[in-house]
Amino acid sequence: MKRYALPATTLMLLTLLVALPLLFIFLQALFPALGEGSLRGILSAFPATLQDPRLPTLLFGTLSSGVGVAAMSLLIGVPLGALRAQMPPPAARLWDILFLIPFLTPPYISALSWMLALQENGYLQQLTGLETNNILFSRIGMVLVMTFNIFPVVYFAVSRSMLAGGQRLADVARVHGATPWRAFWHITLPMSLPALVAGALLAFTLAVEEYGVPAAIGSRAGVSVLTVAIEEKLADWPIDLSGASILSLLLMLMALAAFMLQRRLTGQQDVTVITGKPMPQQHVGGGRWRIPLLLIFSAVALITLVLPIASMMITAFLATLSGGLHLSQLTLRHFSALFAWRGEALSALGTSLSLALGAAIITGFLGLLIAWMVAEKKVRGVASIDALALLPAALPGVVIGVGLILLWNRPFWPISPYNSGLILLLSYCCLFLPWPVRYVSSALKQLGATLAPAARVHGASASQALRLIILPLVFPSLLASMMMVFAVASRELVTSLLLAPAGTQTVSIFIWRQFEQGSVGQGMAMACLAMAISLSVMLLALALLTRSTR
Incomplete structure (x- = not known):
């Protein structure tokens, strides 16, 4: 017993x-x-x-947000992850930590920070005169804000998969006459494809589960999603427990389907090791590309990390928003x-x-x-x-x-x-x-x-x-x-x-x-x-x- x-x-x-x-x-x-x-x-x-006539809008808003975030995460994370693995920039581990910080930042804090920076009379308009309010409070604006928090899952999935696979097979292809791009496209990338797809599915799951960004930005952009609708059914009178439960089931099925597919792909990932021993990591090295690499990584870090944190800190030290950006306001x-x-x-x-x-x-x-x-x-x-x-x-x-x-x-x-x-x-x-x-x-x-x-x-x-x-x-x-x-x-x-x-x-x-x-x-x-x-x-x-x- x-x-x-x-x-x-x-x-x-x-x-x-x-x-x-x-x-x-x-x-x-x-x-x-x-x-x-x-x-x-x-x-x-x-x-x-x-x-309910709102249901198709809710489903479309949730699915389109998830697909949009997954696509944008691939667009940002795959090139960065591949560069990190194949031509690591100077201080590569430091960049890993910097790109991890947006993922660990609460999305609702990021959303509020971006609102303060880009809304009408926000910090960007005060500094440059650019009007970005309509861009921020739109479907693409909401997707971008979520992407800036979520893209690291694709970046780390791709970079770690390519690092784990090693360069030996790609080097063999280059010995037999393949160009570096051909070896990457036909060998390195296919070996990392399961991790890449799993990262995209995880990004989709995180996006459809998100509440803070859709509540802060999506509500003003006219974008309706299931998470916000569920909270409204529980918070607004008359309270609809059964409606909230049915919407919760729909959201749960959506997230579970992506999660199970992601687990299946991850579980079946297999990188062949010919010698039976772990393959050494052989990087091409930045070489003459060191400066362009630094510029690329710095630009991504500036947009996804520096700008929202700067907006948050500026607001915390300003006496009033209406007073504008002046030293006397600190x-x-x-x-x-x-x-x-x-x-x-x-x-x-x-x-x-x-x-x-x-x-x-x-x-x-x-x-x-x-x-x-x-x-x-x-x-x-x-x-x-x-x-x-x-x-x-x-x-x-x-x-x-x-x-x-x-x-x-x-x-x-x-x-x-x-x-x-x-x-x-x-x-x-x-x-x-x-x-x-x-x-x-x-x-x-x-x-x-x-x-x-x-x-x-x-x-x-x-x-x-x-x-x-x-x-x-x-x-x-x-x-x-x-x-x-x-x-x-x-x-x-x-x-x-x-x-x-x-x-x-x-x-x-x-x-x-x-x-x-x-x-x-x-x-x-x-x-x-x-x-x-x-x-x-x-x-x-x-x-x-x-x-x-x-």
Whole structure:
């Protein structure tokens, strides 16, 4: 019985955390009167939702945004990734870090920063006189803003795939008379094609799941998407739980299809190694192309990283937006207001950091157990445990939020986390559980398969082998994944907006509300502080991961 206690407990926790919220989305879609304790009117909500004249617009807006972001990410990420692998620019690792920062930046903060820079009378117009308001608040403007955050997934997929493949086969082709371009086009690129397509599909998935950019820019551009429509059905009167559930199912199916195709392509990726040994990395080298390479990489970094961060920081230090860009406008009062005693900002920061810390600890502990059980493959139900643990990676945050509302906002529960900070903690744990599972699983694959059995032969129990042997070896990866969870959870937006109890604010809610209320400077001051904390933690986590894989 003891052998099955841990898997059973883990499966029960995953069911509570992941499976039940999804189940209640299905039930609410099927039975509109479920909240009244009745199963009448089965499927009656589907005709009204599916015949809604807005639905084709919502589906088109979501799909076109996803396809547009995937295409633009390919347009930016493939050339950059290929150059990084084939002709690495000076300080190549530094460029990797710089291109990672936009991906780690909350999209809603990027959207708000671009709005301040490009809107009418924005910073760009004040400095150059250029009018870009109509470009920003359009479908292409929304797609570009999302692309600037998402293109790194394609860049890293392409560059890492080409680096892993090595140059030996391309060099053989060149020895037999092929030009460098012909060798790249016929050998290097086809070998990297699975990673390239998987990166594009991941970019599509991230785009269709995004809420912050469509809510900030798309709403003013007349672009409607499913994520915003779901939030409106839950926030605007009359509340439509069944409609939100049906739209959530449509969004979930869209994201799951792309995610499963991406996993399938990644899982089938195969780069042939003729000698049976890892191929050495032989780069062509920048040579005379060093300056053009630096200019290309610098231009991309300027647009995707420097400009939005500069806009954010300028706003944080300006006394008023209406006063314009003048040295006399510089002030620190927005930052000092954040640390006012018993102020909303300090409370929001404390709430976010405490919830993020709790989510990091819980997901780290649960992720370690799940990854270990999956690696051992000695218990029944391990496939179900693995599937449930990784499922949230394909679920939009708004869907998880809807599921938790439908699950816990029920009168039959004697005790419920709903309308308390615990519901936010549950949502963060569900959203970010796949991160520790993936990182620890990767670390376990690098360990010898005989360590735990050897400990068992010498009298150690399974828990002792895990605690005394496995944990110390995978701890750097586990700690890094927990730090990543902490950094991302500390500024998560969509589930916070959906689930935060009345009177409770997180960092993301505080920033969002400040823009709604017109206190833009204080909102951007908080964004600067949140970015500094999260990026510091993330870069430290990446350093730990790099060190642990050497």
